[in-house]
Amino acid sequence: MEQRWRTTYLGKMVLVKDDRLPPNQWLLGRVTRLYPGTDGITRVADILTVSGTLRRAFNRLCPLPVEDQNCTPGANMLTPSKAAAAPAMVLISSRAQHAHHKRAEVMRLQLEHPQRIRSSGGRIPHLKYLPIAASESLASGRGIQVVSPSPDHSFHLDLEALSALLLREDLKDRAVVVVSVAGAFRKGKSFLLDFFLRYLHHTYILEGSGDWLGSEDEPLRGFSWRGGSKRDTTGLLLWSQPFKATLSNGEKVVILLMDTQGTFDSMSTVHDNVTVFALSTMLSSVQIYNLSQNIEEDDLQQLQLFTEYGRLAARGGGGKPFQKLQMLVRDWSFTSDYAYGAEGGRQLLEKWLEIPEGQHEDLQAVRRDITSCFEELACFLMPHPGLIVARNPKFDGKISDIDPEFKKSLRELVPMLLAPQNLVPKRIQGAAVRARDLLLYFKAYLGVFNGTELPQPKTILQATAEANNLSAVAEARATYDAQMEEASGGAQPYMTPAQLDKEHRRARDKALEAFRSRRKLGGQELASSYETQLIKELDEEYKEFSAHNESKKPRMTGTPVVFAGVALLGWLLSSLGGAVMWPLGLVGTAVALLALGVLALWAYNRVTGNMSNVANQLDKITGVLWKLGLRLLWNSVGNQAVAAAIGVDHMKPS
Numbered sequence: 001m002e003q004r005w006r007t008t009y010l011g012k013m014v015l016v017k018d019d020r021l022p023p024n025q026w027l028l029g030r031v032t033r034l035y036p037g038t039d040g041i042t043r044v045a046d047i048l049t050v051s052g053t054l055r056r057a058f059n060r061l062c063p064l065p066v067e068d069q070n071c072t073p074g075a076n077m078l079t080p081s082k083a084a085a086a087p088a089m090v091l092i093s094s095r096a097q098h099a100h101h102k103r104a105e106v107m108r109l110q111l112e113h114p115q116r117i118r119s120s121g122g123r124i125p126h127l128k129y130l131p132i133a134a135s136e137s138l139a140s141g142r143g144i145q146v147v148s149p150s151p152d153h154s155f156h157l158d159l160e161a162l163s164a165l166l167l168r169e170d171l172k173d174r175a176v177v178v179v180s181v182a183g184a185f186r187k188g189k190s191f192l193l194d195f196f197l198r199y200l201h202h203t204y205i206l207e208g209s210g211d212w213l214g215s216e217d218e219p220l221r222g223f224s225w226r227g228g229s230k231r232d233t234t235g236l237l238l239w240s241q242p243f244k245a246t247l248s249n250g251e252k253v254v255i256l257l258m259d260t261q262g263t264f265d266s267m268s269t270v271h272d273n274v275t276v277f278a279l280s281t282m283l284s285s286v287q288i289y290n291l292s293q294n295i296e297e298d299d300l301q302q303l304q305l306f307t308e309y310g311r312l313a314a315r316g317g318g319g320k321p322f323q324k325l326q327m328l329v330r331d332w333s334f335t336s337d338y339a340y341g342a343e344g345g346r347q348l349l350e351k352w353l354e355i356p357e358g359q360h361e362d363l364q365a366v367r368r369d370i371t372s373c374f375e376e377l378a379c380f381l382m383p384h385p386g387l388i389v390a391r392n393p394k395f396d397g398k399i400s401d402i403d404p405e406f407k408k409s410l411r412e413l414v415p416m417l418l419a420p421q422n423l424v425p426k427r428i429q430g431a432a433v434r435a436r437d438l439l440l441y442f443k444a445y446l447g448v449f450n451g452t453e454l455p456q457p458k459t460i461l462q463a464t465a466e467a468n469n470l471s472a473v474a475e476a477r478a479t480y481d482a483q484m485e486e487a488s489g490g491a492q493p494y495m496t497p498a499q500l501d502k503e504h505r506r507a508r509d510k511a512l513e514a515f516r517s518r519r520k521l522g523g524q525e526l527a528s529s530y531e532t533q534l535i536k537e538l539d540e541e542y543k544e545f546s547a548h549n550e551s552k553k554p555r556m557t558g559t560p561v562v563f564a565g566v567a568l569l570g571w572l573l574s575s576l577g578g579a580v581m582w583p584l585g586l587v588g589t590a591v592a593l594l595a596l597g598v599l600a601l602w603a604y605n606r607v608t609g610n611m612s613n614v615a616n617q618l619d620k621i622t623g624v625l626w627k628l629g630l631r632l633l634w635n636s637v638g639n640q641a642v643a644a645a646i647g648v649d650h651m652k653p654s
């Protein structure tokens with residue numbers, strides 16, 4: 001097995017299995033290092049992927065059927081027939097650095113540059129066809145319904161689908177930027193999100209420059225949208241393709257787009273409407289509040305639940321609980337009052353949030369509280385998209401059918417929300433929410449909103465605090481795991497129980513420090529109960545590390561005995577033989593030194609775990625020498641004894 005991997009797969013491309021994800025989302029990587037165990041069998045390898053180097057057991061790797069790993073022209077070359085099977089993935093090979101391949105879509109290439117495929121005579125240099133699904137083609141993405149409404153008006157969380165997305169190895173530790181659009185039904189929410197998708201795909205996957213809006217006759221794809229009067233979106237949907245970005249401060253984030261069920265349709269109760277709107281607000285870092293034609297007092301009242309929540313959360317000392325509220329007024333027509341765009345929106349919002357003298361106390365409170373619970377409040381005024389968009393049932397989203405003023409506004413609005421410098425990561429109690437934390441918050445909020453009564457802000461806060469503590473526990477556990485893995489995991493040599501215990505205490509202290517230093521919602525009492533839970537979990541993990549360490553305990557082999565014996569023989573030959581004939585002495589010394597050197601090498605491996613290959617070969621050689629020695633002993637001593645016993649002069653070995 002080791003030999004097969006060594007000769008066949010070292011340096012080759014593999015997919016890294018992940019049981020939580022469909023195969024088309026498994027990470028692609030190159031095998032850079034193999035780790036033979038002390039028993040001579042190699043079971044673990046390092047794989048260089050876009051998310052860094054991963055260490056995996058062989059049974060978690062799928063070798064790719066890419067024949068020509070070094071991009072020799074010919075093999076796996078892209079041909080028009082392969083391109084026609086779009087969407088498919090290609091690797092763009094960089095001559096300078098074979099290990100770093102960049103992905104692209106054949107489909108886009110085919111749509112935009114058909115002449116490039118034809119003129120190349122069927123061969124496009126530096127593109128290699130990779131027979132896996134196009135996980136990064138926009139056309140292959142979809143809205144995943146992570147929350148769906150049930151007939152009894154409760155909401156169901158699809159934990160499996162959500163985990164598959166948020167626990168992806170390359171995403172789970174990234175801070176999330178969650179952009180969600182909420183508001184009344186049939187008001188163009190999904191339609192707008194599909195332009196967001198176009199921008200994100202252009203900017204973060206294709207890394208393109210220039211116009212992201214696409215060609216004039218390209219139909220609009222992405223989240224499902226349609227005309228007519230009946231509602232389309234139900235529950236909450238996340239786009240299946242996450243977009244990775246790095247902020248100017250170096251923070252690595254993943255951008256998630258969320259579409260939500262429209263409020264106030266004939267099928268939804270008040271409870272449903274509040275739940276959807278609340279989930280969207282609580283889970284996003286940018287809540288786009290989609291409004292039609294103007295801001296109305298009702299729209300502000302809808303935010304009241306969160307303003308009370310915000311007041312309670314602020315008492316915990318974590319600052320404002322929500323990041324950005326972006327009001328988006330569609331079909332704005334009062335341009336003589338306020339112009340289209342961000343500036344007109346800012347002026348309109350300012351006017352709305354003003355507290356004139358004599359205003360009713362309730363209205364004043366709403367205005368004060370909204371300002372105090374969002375870090376940023378903004379408003380944007382969108383023009384009408386034109387009659388074809390609003391009324392023509394055959395309209396498929398072609399840019400050419402959209403009013404130029406609307407397109408102009410899209411070019412202003414979308415980068416304003418999604419350009420790298422404008423991304424707003426989700427934070428709770430000042431700490432970034434990572435993808436795996438978001439899963440905890442989804443679970444917590446679904447739990448509290450699924451009762452028959454609408455939850456009180458206090459209950460929502462309690463759920464947030466519990467999820468917040470759970471995420472601190474998870475982070476502390478990850479700290480412990482990383483420390484222990486470094487000290488005693490994978491390829492590390494066996495440690496004595498005392499050494500391992502010392503490492504465990506050190507790692508546990510670090511983990512507790514990480515837990516305690518994190519600012520948490522819910523007060524000291526709640527934090528203490530989660531700390532007790534953390535200690536229990538770490539002790540359980542320690543048991544697993546101990547068992548793993550025991551499995552690495554070196555087995556006794558004859559290697560030291562054989563080489564010590566050879567060294568002794570060499571020494572005898574050097575002292576006794578040297579007296580008879582000097583070259584014999586020299587040979588004896590050389591044999592003794594060589595045997596001692598080999599012994600030292602073997603001992604070095606047993607102590608450090610390094611050079612396992614050499615040590616394993618030595619064990620094999622000594623095994624052979626041992627057998628040979630026993631056989632010689634049998635031939636010379638055993639045979640003679642038997643011969644003497646049966647009274648013959650000589651016996652041949654069989």
Ligand SMILES: Nc1nc2c(ncn2[C@@H]2O[C@H](COP(=O)(O)OP(=O)(O)OP(=O)(O)O)[C@@H](O)[C@H]2O)c(=O)[nH]1
Nearest residue numbers: 185186187188189190191225226227231232233262
């Ligand atoms: N008047 C108007 N219509 C729009 C606008 N944007 C999109 N539409 C049209 O509105 C209709 C509904 O679009 P969707 O994106 O499905 O609306 P939605 O808000 O997601 O609808 P639900 O999923 O039912 O909540 C489609 O016919 C769009 O072409 C807009 O800015 N103004």
